[in-house]
Amino acid sequence: MNKKTNQSRRNFFKLGIAGAGIAVAAAGGAFVFNRMEGKEHDDMPNPIDKKLFKPFEQKNAVTMRAGGGFDPELHKMLQGFEKQPYRNVPGYTQLDRALVEGGWSTSNYMAPMQAYGQPNSGALSWEQHHLHDTQYKFGSKQEATAAIKHAALLYGALRAGICRNDPRFNYREMYDIKREKSMTWDDFPFKPKTVIVVVCEMNYECMATAPAWTESGTVAMAYSDLVKTTYSLSVFLQSLGYQAVPSVNGEGINPAYAIMAGLGEGARNGAVIIPEYGCRVRIGKVYTDFDFVEYDKPRSYGVMSFCRHCKKCAMSCPSQAISMDDEPGYHPTWSKNPDDWFKNQIGIYKFYSNSEKCFRFWIQNDGDCGICIASCPYNKPAFWHHRLVDASNVIAPGPVHTIMREFDTLFGYGHVNDPAKVKRWWKYGPPKGKLYGSKA
Amino acid sequence: MMMITFYIVGILAAGSAWWLIRLSQRYQINWIPLTGLAIGIAMILFCIAWSVGSALEGVPRAAAMGVVFFGFPGIVLLTLIGRYVTRSVK
Numbered sequence: 001m002n003k004k005t006n007q008s009r010r011n012f013f014k015l016g017i018a019g020a021g022i023a024v025a026a027a028g029g030a031f032v033f034n035r036m037e038g039k040e041h042d043d044m045p046n047p048i049d050k051k052l053f054k055p056f057e058q059k060n061a062v063t064m065r066a067g068g069g070f071d072p073e074l075h076k077m078l079q080g081f082e083k084q085p086y087r088n089v090p091g092y093t094q095l096d097r098a099l100v101e102g103g104w105s106t107s108n109y110m111a112p113m114q115a116y117g118q119p120n121s122g123a124l125s126w127e128q129h130h131l132h133d134t135q136y137k138f139g140s141k142q143e144a145t146a147a148i149k150h151a152a153l154l155y156g157a158l159r160a161g162i163c164r165n166d167p168r169f170n171y172r173e174m175y176d177i178k179r180e181k182s183m184t185w186d187d188f189p190f191k192p193k194t195v196i197v198v199v200c201e202m203n204y205e206c207m208a209t210a211p212a213w214t215e216s217g218t219v220a221m222a223y224s225d226l227v228k229t230t231y232s233l234s235v236f237l238q239s240l241g242y243q244a245v246p247s248v249n250g251e252g253i254n255p256a257y258a259i260m261a262g263l264g265e266g267a268r269n270g271a272v273i274i275p276e277y278g279c280r281v282r283i284g285k286v287y288t289d290f291d292f293v294e295y296d297k298p299r300s301y302g303v304m305s306f307c308r309h310c311k312k313c314a315m316s317c318p319s320q321a322i323s324m325d326d327e328p329g330y331h332p333t334w335s336k337n338p339d340d341w342f343k344n345q346i347g348i349y350k351f352y353s354n355s356e357k358c359f360r361f362w363i364q365n366d367g368d369c370g371i372c373i374a375s376c377p378y379n380k381p382a383f384w385h386h387r388l389v390d391a392s393n394v395i396a397p398g399p400v401h402t403i404m405r406e407f408d409t410l411f412g413y414g415h416v417n418d419p420a421k422v423k424r425w426w427k428y429g430p431p432k433g434k435l436y437g438s439k440a
Numbered sequence: 441m442m443m444i445t446f447y448i449v450g451i452l453a454a455g456s457a458w459w460l461i462r463l464s465q466r467y468q469i470n471w472i473p474l475t476g477l478a479i480g481i482a483m484i485l486f487c488i489a490w491s492v493g494s495a496l497e498g499v500p501r502a503a504a505m506g507v508v509f510f511g512f513p514g515i516v517l518l519t520l521i522g523r524y525v526t527r528s529v530k
Contacts, residue, residue, distance in 0.1 A: 205498075383493050384442070411494075412501030424498070 035394040036275065038299030044259060045300045046266060046349045048168075049330045053347025056253060058117055058171035059182075060342050062355040063249070067116030068177045074356070077363045082216075084366040090419035091212025092366075095426070100213055100367065103220025111227045111248070112178075119174045119183060119250035123231040126189050126245050128238055135241030138292060145294045148196060148237075155232040156225050157198035158281060159274065161261025161296045165192040165287060169256035190243040192287035194295075195252070196233060197261035199274060199281040200225040202373070203430050204381045207280055209422045210370035211318065211361075219282070219368055223248065226284035233286045242290035253345065254283035262296035265303035268351045269313045269322050269372040273303045275390065278378030302394045303378070304328070307351065309401035312408070313372035316416060318365075321357035322372060375414040377405055381431070445492040449485050456481045467529045476521040483514030 059070050066074035086094045107114060110123040120126045138144035145162060152160035167185075174183045206218035230246035237244035245251075255272045258264055263283075264274035271279035314322040325333055332344050332352035344352045362368050373379060380386035393404065408414055415421075460481075464474050487510035494502035 381497060383497050385490050385493050411505045412499050428498075 032391050032395055035302070036391055038262070038265075038275070038301045040262075040297045040299055042297065044256070044348070045298050045304075046259075046328075048349070049347045051347070052330055053168070053345075055168060055170060055172035056345040057342075058174050058250075061117060062343065062359045063116045064175055064177075066359065067113065067118075068175050074359065077360070081363060082366060091209055091214050091422040096213040096217070096422070099217035100220050103217045103224060106224035107220065107227045107248075110224075110231065114227065114248050114250060115223055116177060117171075117175070117249045118177050119247070120176065121178070121250075123227055124246045124248060124250065128189060128243050130235045130238035131243060132239055132241045141292055141294045144290075144292050148233075148293065151236045152196065152198050152229065152233050155236075156200060156229040157233075158201045158277070159199050159263055161197045161258070161263045162293050163195055163197065163257065163260040163262075163295055163298075164291075165195050166257070166260060169260070170252040171250075174250060188287075189245065190289045192245075192289060193291040194288050194293060195257055195261070196286045196288065197254075197257045197263060198226070198229055198233065198284050198286075199258065199263060199277075200229060200284070201277060202280050202282060204280065204379070205421075205425050205428070205430060207370055207374050207379070208416075209418075209425050210374040210416050211365050211367065212419075212422050213367040214422050214425055215370040215374070216367045219370060222282040226282055230284040230286050234288075237286065237288050237290060240290075242288055244286050244288040244290070246284070246286050248284045251287065252285065254285065257285055258283045259298050262299045265299070265301050266350050267303060267313075267376070267378075268307040268311065269317075269376070270351070270353045270355075271373065273301070273376070273378045275301060276380075276382065276387070278376045278380065279373050280376075280379045305398055306377075306393060306401045306404075309398050310377060310405045312375050312377060312405050312414060316371050316375040316414070317358075318369070318371060319357040319361035321354045321361070323351040323353060325351060371416045374416050377408040377414060380413070441496055442493060445489060449489050452488075453481075453485055456485070463525075467525070469525055469529075473521050473525050473528075476517060477525070480514045480518035480521065483510050483517065487511030487514060 058064050059068065062074070065071035066078040069075040082097070082100065086092065086097065104115075111121045112118070114121050114124055138147065148162065149160045170185065175181075176183055200222045202218040202222045207215055209215045226248045227246075230248060234244040234246040248254075255266060255270065258272040258274070259266055264272040267273045267279055269279065272281075272283065273279050274281055308326065308328075311324060314320075314324045321334075323333060328350050329352070330349055331338075331346040332341050332354070334352065334354040334357075335341070343355060346352075358369070378390075380389075389404070393401070396404065456478075460474060460477060463469060463477075487506055490506035490510060491503040494500070494506055
């Protein structure tokens with residue numbers, strides 16, 4: 001065997017190794033991209049204990065207990081909410097309060113009290129005022145799905161998903177604060193078959209001012225956006241001849257529906273983390289009797305695994321309302337007394353927060369807080385290096401997530417209660433043009 | 441601005457690849473130190489892209505930490521392997 005043959009064999013071997021390396025890298029890349037798209041499930045990814053689980057009573061939600069008067073103490077506290085005197089502290093001045101009031105203005109005008117869960121209010125009415133006599137016939141389910149989602153995006157949604165109406169995640173009974181009466185699904189104008197779930201973005205820089213009043217400005221604006229978007233989408237569907245009712249905080253549980261529509265995964269703080277935005281979104285929905293659509297499937301993105309090891313929101317929460325448990329469970333652990341558990345929808349495998357503790361901090365702060373959203377490592381603006389971190393997160397094993405949380409803090413992210421961020425917001429505002437911005 | 445940064449990083453990456461190929465042809469460098477040089481250069485280019493992105497985002501601390509975690513090790517790696525290659529060539 002001469003030297004030349006050996007040399008060519010060696011080169012062939014090296015070429016083979018290089019080719020195999022490229023193939024492995026390509027396969028790895030494809031795997032990561034696939035995982036970032038989310039793993040599909042046929043049902044809610046969180047297991048449900050059928051012995052414990054039942055549809056939630058809207059009266060037990062903290063916002064309804066306070067807004068509807070079911071808890072006299074919370075109701076009394078709510079009367080003074082967002083009415084405290086201005087302070088000489090960045091984020092707590094008349095300027096910041098004005099930002100909040102401007103943000104709420106559209107929601108308050110178009111759908112009064114919807115933030116407390118008031119159903120059938122204003123633009124979110126159950127009346128079918130725009131229902132056409134003739135029903136538009138789509139050529140295919142794909143065409144119908146695309147039409148609905150594109151309309152939702154045009155009307156202001158960041159993303160839209162479609163799932164079936166699920167009585168498990170609707171309020172068992174709703175409460176009309178204005179008319180002081182309970183309402184059931186027998187009162188609903190039609191039997192809903194489909195729920196179109198939309199999310200609207202909250203601004204990153206404004207959210208970073210949490211828990212200052214400034215942060216409430218983007219929360220309020222997102223609610224106003226949702227009222228507008230869901231109302232427009234419901235009119236769109238009614239104009240096609242199909243019954244539709246827009247809903248923001250009423251009728252059903254938004255995080256559950258967002259998960260069922262494949263938009264995101266449940267997080268430790270009880271919100272939904274959606275790819276590229278974290279829980280920096282607000283959720284709305286439209287109930288309709290139109291069912292000629294391709295339904296989205298729930299997806300998991302590795303969020304639950306990350307939340308198990310991260311706990312940054314729980315550590316940042318000023319009222320310790322968020323669970324610090326290592327593992328999720330089927331009922332709250334913030335109280336050993338099962339009589340207290342009515343405040344959460346039990347029976348679903350997740351982390352349970354003490355919403356009343358959270359609400360009491362809102363009262364003390366005189367503004368909704370947002371610290372859990374702002375501090376979350378998933379909450380990042382649209383820059384390439386965050387997408388790279390998201391990609392590495394889907395393949396990193398559990399304990400690495402704890403290290404990633406520490407690096408998130410080390411690199412200067414998730415810092416809250418910072419007056420400098422309030423000053424920065426008022427100086428620079430939201431990002432301009434294509435410097436960086438949201439994309440669907 | 442980020443697009444300009446990637447454009448410049450792309451030019452630097454291409455230039456670095458050309459330089460490494462020329463270097464290996466001229467001095468018959470083994471593939472192990474050559475890979476080490478490539479990794480060092482990749483880390484520095486990554487550091488540039490990361491730090492510019494973080495600075496544009498308005499988080500200068502992340503930009504600085506990027507230099508510490510990506511740029512500095514890249515420079516160290518390049519220096520050490522560069523000295524090894526220089527010695528072995530002599």
